[in-house]
Every structure is written in structure tokens, then in C-alpha cells.
Amino acid sequence: MNFDVDDAVTEFRAEVRAFLAQELSPELDEQVYRSGVSHDAAFVRRLAERGWVGPGWERGDDHHKLDPYEVHVLVEELTKAEAPIYAISTTEMVANVIRGVGSEALKAEILPRFLRGEVTIALGMTEPEVGSDVAGVRTRARRDGDRWIVDGQKMFTTNGHVTDYIFLLTRTRPDGPKHAGLTLFLVRLDQPGIEVQAVYTLSGERTNIVFLSEVVVEDRWRIGDVDAGWPALMIALQDEHSAPFSPHLARLIDAVEEWGRDTGRIDEPDVRERFGRWATTLEVARLLELRTTWMSANGQVPVAEGPMSKLFSTESLVHAAEDLTELVGPDALRSRLDPTALVAGRIEHALRFSLGTAIYAGTSEIQRNIIAQHGCGLPRK
Template sequence: MDFDYGPEAKAFRAQVRQFLAENHDPEVMDPTREGMAQLVDTPARRAFMRKLSERGWIGMSWPKEYGGSDAPGMFEYVLNEELATVGAPLIGKGVGIVGKTIMRHGNERLKKEFLPKILGAEIEFAIGYSEPNAGSDLAALSLRATKTEGGWVLNGQKRFTTSAHFADWYWLAARTDPDAPKHKGITLFLVPMNQKGIEVVNMPCLAGERTNEVFLDDVFVPDDYAVGEVNKGFYYISEALDFERFTLFTVSAFVKKYEALRTYLRTATRDGKPMREDPEVRRVVARLATRIEVCKMHCLRVIAKAARGEVPNIEAAMFKLWLSQTAQEVAEAFITLAGPDAVLRRGNEHAPVDGRFENYFQYSVLETVGAGTSEVQRNIIARRALGLPVQN
């Protein structure tokens, strides 16, 4: 069996690397934040995404009839790997969650209005699923959509909506039928973020990241901006999450962090002795090296299944779980091995490896929460792969 990406994907990777070298821009890319969230929140980053679009790299995996090039999903994954490695924003929510759902289930008006703008990198979305009492158990969401003439009126609260403070449109899930079983009374809507009645409140969180609470007070949405069939939203959300887990978590950027740890250990000393000769250090690094090889294999399994046109649900759960837990181990290993200096922030002259690990140590906690917590991934594996009963 050949554990590889294949020659076409390798050639594409080389093209992307060349493009990124030619378009290096410190306002867009931060190589010390490889693999961490880089939002399309500034004019420079928006302009960069438009350059990707001009190359035909936004929506490559979309069918030709919608302006894509029918490329296998692996190409999008490779693109994201390279973007993450230089600390640039990734192609994400618009192409994956929003675009793919509209293509499959949206009405003609939504297709006409949103798909070209997504391909042209002209539009940014915020995803509003989580609420104060709905996260892992998303079907418990209670933001209410009440039917009125020509549309719906939304009232309630979302929590943890990343990007809400700069996005153009809000892709949100609301309860349209409170009497139906909880998975069957939810509908997806598209709402302009500047619509009257929407208030966005900053929620600063770990690692200096920003997410938001969003309050909706009598926000009107026309019927045409309900996505797909009313009350089928939960089904569409589950389908799209499988796309998200596939493209949002990349291996290469995180391998680069592990390489930074190794580079540090090659020359670092403790009590006058090279750390690389310390049996405990060698044990830790060998363990991480093995875990990283397993990450790569999980990733290739996801890619292989997607390439066969199947949904890599269990594989993506295993990949996300293993990758995010290993990411934590890498960050923790650095802090433990490098000692007190490792907790110094970037900018401090004594901080090893430019102080990258202080921030990454915090960030690696977020990775085990976003797009489904580790416990949720384990539940998916237990239920779908092993057939074990799981209580929700």
C-alpha cells in the first residue's frame, strides 16, 4: 500500500509554495502562528484571499456547474496545509460549510447570490450554532424563529460565534418548531450581520483569541433566506461538520511546531549538559515522533475515503481527536523540557524559539474544543465505529 498524496497533489503543493513565497506579506502571514486561527479580518487578508480566488484555488472541489473545477477534496486540504504552515488564513467556512450546503440544499436565489461571492472571496461568514445551553448537544438550541408574513422573526442568543465582529453574513441555526423532536425542529438561515436587532459582544478567550456573544432581538429574515427545507437544519449541519473536520485541521503546520521543538533540543543545554543526551528528553521526543507519524496516517485515511466519494466521518473523528491531543502533548513537552523560560512571551529576549510555545500552549486547549470536543469525537468513534451505546 502506498501511503502518499500522489504526484498531482505533490505538484500542486509545489505550486502553492511558490505562490506563497512570491506573495509573502507579514500583514497577512505570521509564521510563528502556523496552524493557529488567522481570520480574514483585515483589508490585507481579504486582498490575499482574492489572490487565491484569481488563481482558481477557492472552491476547487466544487462542481464545474457552480464555478469550481471538480478537483478532489485532497487539493483543498493540501492548499490549507500550506496556508497554515506560513500562518496565513485558511479557506474555510464559505467554501465548506456554507457553499457546499447551499449547493446541495439551497434555493436558486441563494445559489445565485452567494456562490459567486464565495468563489470571488468577496464575502465572510460567521457560524452561529452554539448557545449558552447548546454546544455538544447542539440539537438543544433554543434561539427561536417565529413565522410571520413573508419570513421569520428571530429572537435569542448565540455564544462562541467567532468572526461575528467582522463577518458580512451570519449563518445560523434557529428553532422553527418547538413541538417537534429536538433534532427535527431546527432551520438554517442567512442573515446580514448589519441587520437591525443584532448585537455582537466581545468574548476574549485563551491565547488572546476573540469570539463573541450575539444577541438577536426581533430580527426579520425573508423566507428565501431559509436554507433548504424548514426543520431539516440539523441534518444539514451534521453533513457540513464532516467537511469542516476534514479541511480545518492540518498536519503540516503542527509538524512544524514539533520540528521547532527538536531544533531547540539539538543545541539546548541543562546544567551544562546537552539536553539531547538526557534519557527523559529522548523518551519524550521519540514518543512525539511516533504520535506524529500516526497523525499523518489518520490524515491519509481521511483523504483516501473522501477521494472515494465517501464521507470520512469516523476517520475524521479519529484524526481530529489524535491531532488535537498530540498538539497539546507537543506544546506541553516544550514547556516542561525548556523550563521557566518557555513561559516567556514573544518579544522577550530570553524566550526560547521566539516565545512561540507560550501562546501555542494556550491555543492547543482551544483545538480540543472547536468543531466538537474530544469527548464528542470519542462518542462518534464509540457509537459509529464500535457500535457501543452512547448516552447524550
């Protein structure tokens, strides 16, 4: 067993940090915070110029493919810095599905543009009445010759107001088992019949509700076979369940350490006791994330290990944010919009931000169900 990363990965981490120091300007950071939109086309272009969009993909350009540990470090550093990568991350999830089950024409249309950072895709799974039980979606696609007519609503379509496409989960067979009548499409968001309305969330993140009314979608935009959307969707959900959340905990711990040093309270026993606790938790969260990377690198699918990692790191973040806010006291609650806020309001933001992490990408209850079934071998419920 070896817990070391090699020198090349350590050097690569320094390269990513140097990139962020140059490209993630205070103005861009402020724009992301104030707008609640984790996407910036110019920043994504900079990433693409380095070959860091789809970094682990085999590619036909001048960039070399990063190994899984370099990709791990890249995502960790970008996430910790709160770089605007959410839209390009959801785009990569969908690009993976297209690469797996899309037609050759769709691959040719989307994948090279994805690697150049020229295309963005929002996730359109959740609906106002359907979240965890995603196979229950009601958005309907009816066949009409070589095109489809789509009607319905999607909820929490994050970045849907700035992306080019929505990855749309639809019901194509209203009768029969619900998992067997689903079909996926890639749908342009700037076409007649689509209306995108803002939804603002507790953390300040902007997401959307998308209304679809008699939207015409040519059959060439279908992803995979008709009524075969469920297994294809699993490719995307598996990626989502393995997303790293420990960098958010690391950022919070750094902020509280900065507060401790600035105020001279870093040597107090209570402060040190809590740091010991959360540093240990952070280490476990990182190791669980590294394990999912190791499994993927070795051709294994982290069916239960991804959810274990997501569950542990997001619930730890929620508890750490509460505990460290209590430690710092009421001053921790002043927001970044107050120029004199402690550590630029990062503790207060972590407290609000943490709650959503235990909901999106599968709630904690759903992660526990997956672990019980696939990790412990309990019967499906």
C-alpha cells in the same frame, strides 16, 4: 496499498509554499497574531485569484478543480503557516450546505461570490446555554408572512465581527422532538437588531457573542426546508470533524527543533527521545488525516474516521505542547510580545492554542461518543 503521493502533488506543495512566501508577509502574520482574527480580505482575494477558494469544487471559471490530495496539501500548508483562512474555511462549510440543500436563488446569490472570495460566513450554532447538544438551541425564528422574526443569542461566533453573514441555527417549532424543529438561515450581520460583542479566548483568538433582537429575515434566506435544519447541519459538522490539526503539531515540533539547534541541545538523549515520540505521533496523525481524504475521494463519508483523526491529533497536540514545554523549561513560556522570546514565542503559543482545539469542532468527549456509536457499533447514548 500505496503510501506515496505522486509527483504532481509534491510539485503542488512547492507551489503553495512559494505562494505563502510571497503573500504571507511578516506584517500580515503579526496582524493575525496581535488581533487574534484569522481573516484577511486581501489574502483571501489572492487565494481566490489562484482558484484556491473552494479548490475542490466544479467551477465555471478559468481555474481547474484541484484533486482531493491537492486540496489536502493546500489546507495542510496554509494551516501550518497559520495563514488567515479560518473565515474562508467556515464559509466553505456553509457553501457546501447551500450547494446541497439551498434554493436555486440562494445558490445563485452566494456560490459564485464564494468562489471569487467575495463573501464570508461565520458559524452560528453555539449559544450561551447550548454547545455540544447543539440540537437544543433556543434562538427562535417565528414566521411572519414571507419573512421571519428572529430573537436569541449566539456564543463563540468566531469572526462574526468581520464576516458578511452568520449561518444561523434556529428553533422554528418549539414543541415536539428537538431535532425536528430546527431551521437554518443565512443572515446578514450588518442589519438592525444585531449586536456583536468581542470575546477573547486563552489563545488570543477573538471570537464573539451575537445578540439578535426582533431581527427580520426574508424567507429567501432560508437554507433548506422549514424544520429540516438538522440533516442539513450534519453536512457542515461532518466537514468540521474532518478538519486537519496535525499541521499545528508539525509547527510545534519545528519550533522545538529550531530551539534545539540554536542552543546546541539537539544531541541530548532526552531531547532525541522526545523527538522520536512526537515525530511518530505526527506521522500517525497525518496518516489518519490522509485516510479521511482518501475516503472522501472514494465517495465514502468518514463518519467515525473524521472524529478519530480530530481526537487523535488535537489530544496529541495538547500533550506534545505540555511535554515539549517541560523539555525546554521556563524560557519556553516567554511570549512573542517579548522580543527576546525563544523561537518567537511559538512554544508558549502552542501551549495556549492547543487547549481550544480539543473543544471547538466538537469536544473530545463528543468525538469519542461518535466513534463509540458509529465506529464500534455501540448503542446511541
